[in-house]
Amino acid sequence: MDRRPTIADVAKLAGVSRSAVSFALNGRPGISEDTRERILAAARELGWQPSRPAQALSRGRAGALGLVLSREPGAIGADAFFPAFIAGVESVLAERGDALVLQVTGPGDEEAVYRRLASDRRVDGVLLTDLRVDDPRPALTTELGLPAVVVGDADGAHGLCAVSLDDRPAFAAAVHRLADLGHRRIAHVAGPQEFRHARRRRQSWEQAMREAGLPPGPVLPGGFTAAGGASATRELLGLGPDRPTAVVYANDLSATAGLAVAQQRGLAVPGDLSVVGYDDTPLAAYTHPPLASARADAQGWGAAAARALDEVIDRGRADDVELAPAELRPRASIGPAPA
Amino acid sequence: MDRRPTIADVAKLAGVSRSAVSFALNGRPGISEDTRERILAAARELGWQPSRPAQALSRGRAGALGLVLSREPGAIGADAFFPAFIAGVESVLAERGDALVLQVTGPGDEEAVYRRLASDRRVDGVLLTDLRVDDPRPALTTELGLPAVVVGDADGAHGLCAVSLDDRPAFAAAVHRLADLGHRRIAHVAGPQEFRHARRRRQSWEQAMREAGLPPGPVLPGGFTAAGGASATRELLGLGPDRPTAVVYANDLSATAGLAVAQQRGLAVPGDLSVVGYDDTPLAAYTHPPLASARADAQGWGAAAARALDEVIDRGRADDVELAPAELRPRASIGPAPA
């Protein structure tokens, strides 16, 4: 008995037909309560679970969602967002025993990956993250008839359902707080501007600056990386007497690196320079000084995205979802502007 | 024409039987070069790809590997290892168009997840990571007939193929370097000792201490977390005049938090305290001071594990793999012992 049990074994053991087993398993009517229990008992006894490939084939439904990560292999570990996001997706899928299929790819063959995913029938839909400006993927998935949901705001979603989370309140809170503390020159170290979320964070910062009646300070590219954050900070600190007294970074990684650069230069944080990150990584509360940051519920985001995608798959469409906005976690890296 | 093309459509277009298409696709003999090309052209024209569920069903092979992450949802983002590891796994799978199926679960229902995975037929094998002491999973997968590979050393692998990476050289290098710099009291902030890799890192540190002729200093639990690293460090620094002059942490997260605690106390790093991490996270080179750490090739590890698991699936077994050991990246957080 090397072979795993099939539905036929269960049927034989329970003394019914294969279809009866299928009906019982899927809670269909037309099976008496007695029989249903006998069948389920038989299944339990044999340790039988329906074969997913077989189910997928006959139902025309893979029972899996796809997530394509297209990043440089090196940068892949830098992001605390994805693990939490994925955990959220899983929390929804796990209920139904569905799975998440992950594909990691370079930016180059992204399109091919989606095409394969679409004709492969391995997933029922995909989550689109890290949307870029002029991202071809929304149109592509539509063309391919592959259900998709955009993780991020509706701009550029091309009519797809978008599950978004507003980061403006967090940037507004940070900038206003800094303004209240007397800062007038507040810089931004931005993420790669080909990404919509990076661009949006930058815009959120700009808008907050305008609201606070401050001239938008210098914006430097930080690439979401530690190296980028460090070199942007070096440049900012080299600006002379008019250098910014506060920097709002696009993420914690570049912010933490910036923090270190400032300290390496002998500057006190927040005495000489205030610093704000974004993401509220596990480390943020434990840097020296603790890094003010913004907390977005990545896990909730994943769960919401998975639910939305489910709905798109089932009903063809779903309403956009707006999650609770990111919240500023003020910490000691923010202080009064230097005199 | 809403329906996606099937092998029958390709066969019709190419004017051959369905089996011919299958043969051509899978590079089997018995199809002339001409016909093969005609078939492939037809497939290309229709944009046809074989349905994975159908292939899986008839081949009895899912064409997917499973990875179960059982972590607290909160801790999930803290680890830079997994994203890189997963990228490595993918690099192997992508060649064949195979996929990685991810399951995230709490430690509680781990066993159920593996049981389901085994009878589900959704994956052909699983990668076992984060092995614990007395981990039930190796025995469980063996019992279930689910091919598996242990990511980590062979201890506790229960006869399964293990893909390991020696961290001893890195700890030895760190401790010896510290010893050479005059440090005599070197502490260790350990990871959760129920994990074999955490335990092993601790042992590596101990062994290195013995080799250096030093009495193993205090060992405190750091839980691989920032909070744990911070509180362990606070405790170490409270030990009075005999407090350690150097701390070797089990990972970068706790080390970075420890660094911050020391600085918060007004201690200079490395002037008053030397600090070493492990993992060489993207941030390590950009902290203040840059954090000495040990670099393990997580991506290569993932790739090797995937290849080993493939072999186990195909041939029933595979030889253990020993990867290039982790290497110390000495950085400015290490310095001469205080006078």
Add this chain to the structure above:
DNA sequence: CCTCGGCACTAAACCGCTTCAGTTGCATCC
């Protein structure tokens, strides 16, 4: 008493691919 409807269940087709056992046509060999 006969028919009718509905419940509980079965038989068989079907999902899309792989694969094994043939079948055909053609060159080869004695």
Add this chain to the structure above:
DNA sequence: GGATGCAACTGAAGCGGTTTAGTGCCGAGG
């Protein structure tokens, strides 16, 4: 010139489920 062999292909069964179209039985209604 008939057996032999081989390359190139076809037909049909099978993978393990789901689903549709029945079938048999029983109680109710006229």
